[in-house]
Amino acid sequence: MRITAKQIPIIATLAVCLLLYGTAAIAFHDRGFFSVGVFVNFFIDNAMLGIASIGMTFVILSGGIDLSVGSVIGLTSIFIASAMDRYKLPPIVAIFVALLGGTVFGGGMGAVIRYFGLPPFLVTLAGMFFARGAGFLLHLESVPIDHPFYNALSEFHLALGGGIELTASALIFLATFIIAIYLAQYTRFGRNVYALGGNEQSAVLMGLPTGSVKMRVYALSGFCSALAGVVYTLGLSGNPSAAVGLELDAIAAVVIGGTLLTGGVGYVAGTLLGVLILGIIQTAITFQGSLSSWWTKIAIGVLLLIFILLQRFVQTRKLRTTAS
């Protein structure tokens, strides 16, 4: 198979992922880093970030950005918790309303972006403040969840044999991932997202429904954020200050996953790798033991810089090959 320029970032992501995992596995082999248990834990620990990053992938592919992700997670979690606590809403209803609300909220931001031609950065920044504020309006502090259904869901484990188990959050993450690949690769909506991010003006002149695609992308991201909020509540609480700044981790995961920040190029699978890379760095630093956990942030910063530089390199190279 030939490698095209647009595949370079995701191949680099895969290489970095394997390199980090291999290095950590060798360095901490005596402490059991290289085990299925640790590997499965990447999916369990990073389910919330992973789901939010998948929504973010579509937004960035379309050439936009969504800064409201973390706030929507916080709002969703406190909504579910206080709705069950205060209004005795059945958990299924609370979850359903939360997912619907997140989708409508995202779609609303998309509509503002579409109809007023405003930059997504500013619109979702406003959304971020709005959702965070609304969360604190519902309740000022963390609210515990205690409901038989929730307890069961939270303790649910899918045994894979050999003592390896997947939690409900990990399963939700994997399901979201598979559906996202289907959306991106096998639906017109997904392909239109790529076209919109590749060149909006061309997409319009090609007769593609760019306006509705834009709105649906933010609705999808809103849905994913709300779903990540649901995953947060599986920790049996809701918290208005949950996931502060998580959107930035999500953007980092998407970009490290090989998606071009300018849109149009990238893969959902890359985002999964990006999330794994962040998880591996964090786990490796925990295993190391003596390093401050803030080194995670430094490592992410360095990686992010490298990937942005790589993107620039790929783009200029592409320009040159097109021009010649």
Add this chain to the structure above:
Amino acid sequence: MPQTVPSIEPPLLTLRGIEKSFPGVKALAGVDFTLNRREIHALMGENGAGKSTLIKVLTGVYRRDSGTMQLGGSEIDPRSPQDAQQAGISTVYQEVNLIPHLSVAENISLGRQPKRLGFLRWGEIAQRAEKAIARLDLKLDVRKPLSSCSIAVQQLIAIARALDTDARVLILDEPTSSLDTREVEQLFVLMRKLRDQGLGIVFVTHFLDQVYAVSDRITILRNGQRVGDYAAVDLSRIELISKMIGKDLSEVERESGGKAKPLSTAREILVQATGLKRKGAVENVDLTIRKGEVVGLAGLLGSGRTETARILFGIDKPDAGKIEIDGHKRELRSARQAIALGFGFSSEDRKTEGIIPNLSVRENIILVLQGQRGWLRLLSRKEQEELAAKYIAMLNIATSDAEKPIRFLSGGNQQKALLARWLASKPRLLILDEPTRGIDVGAKFEIQKLMRSLTNEGMSILFISSELEEVVRSSDRVVILRDRARIAELVGEEISQAAILSSIAGTNESSPE
């Protein structure tokens, strides 16, 4: 006597009385246009004649104010490019409007991909694309990304996409502007083939040779009105041009009385450019500019005038050819370097490449001079004010005072301020690209007068204008471009509108290719 007269087919597309206004401008004033099946129909007109507005009305980008549109006998009213496509009108624009990162196959089917059970069928997408490009006698791997194809092939892929719907009308809007001669020939072969398959093709171009090479009929627009609809074989080049610019030949000949102008061959050469070539811009341009003369650059829009100026000013790099300045070979790499050599360039598009709207008249005037001096040697406020006052008086710039933001000035006065900016830097060569576009007659004459007095002081001017009268009146020498190459040069008394027109219209024999 033959018994059957070939039945006259009803026209494929009929536009009647199309009107479209924009604030302050009537872009189309009752235009009629008729396109037949099996016909390549060229749409001709100078810049601003209404060609692109008409195309946009036809493709649903703009809504018309009034008039009727019929396609195959039934009324149509496209409200978006999507609508027009569904009605059977497909368009390929000047700039390739496809998505570079996606595959060729996907670009062809985007928005109408085949699916089954909710899944896109990639195999069928590729097969359909292969069929679509085979129709154009093109062979390539449809799974490659579009960006790996040359611009010419991308253009063909855009046509393949346009035909993938059941297009009955294909609009090609300046499709050849970034193609080289051989690629243009390929495109023409394809256009003829599609015509013979029954398509009606609307062809918009600025290249006269191309119009005659491929068109069956020609519709000419001028100032938003239809001048006429002619069979290509019945319309000579010179007639075509005079209809486009709106002057009778006899009128042109009468006006062009010889004016005594000094022959300037004796003067020292400032700039000598030979064999300039840049893909998609100019093919072969030679140009000599002597000290203290005005060299006019004439030719139709798209003939390579602005492109030549951009190369001389270091904005674009030539692929081949050399430039000598004061007898030394130079490679111009940037506008900054050209300014350092004493060049000035007043751009055609003063709104986007010239004035800085929110700065005052004074600040706009001193910009280049200050840039030349470097920001460490700031002009004092007093010097700035003196300079501004001097040029406002010299050029009669109508402004209440020098501190007024320049966006409040009229177009002509903005143009004069822009001119003042370059004059303040005391250039040796001033390139004026359409300096009189959109300004009133009085200001035009002032600018021409000024050009004359500047050259008397030893400055050289390269003057680009679409208005032949101006070129004739102001230039000591006129270099004529056609289809991106220099085809003739007129000096002194030879310069007349008629001579320029017949050069532009001249047949291929005098052209280098």
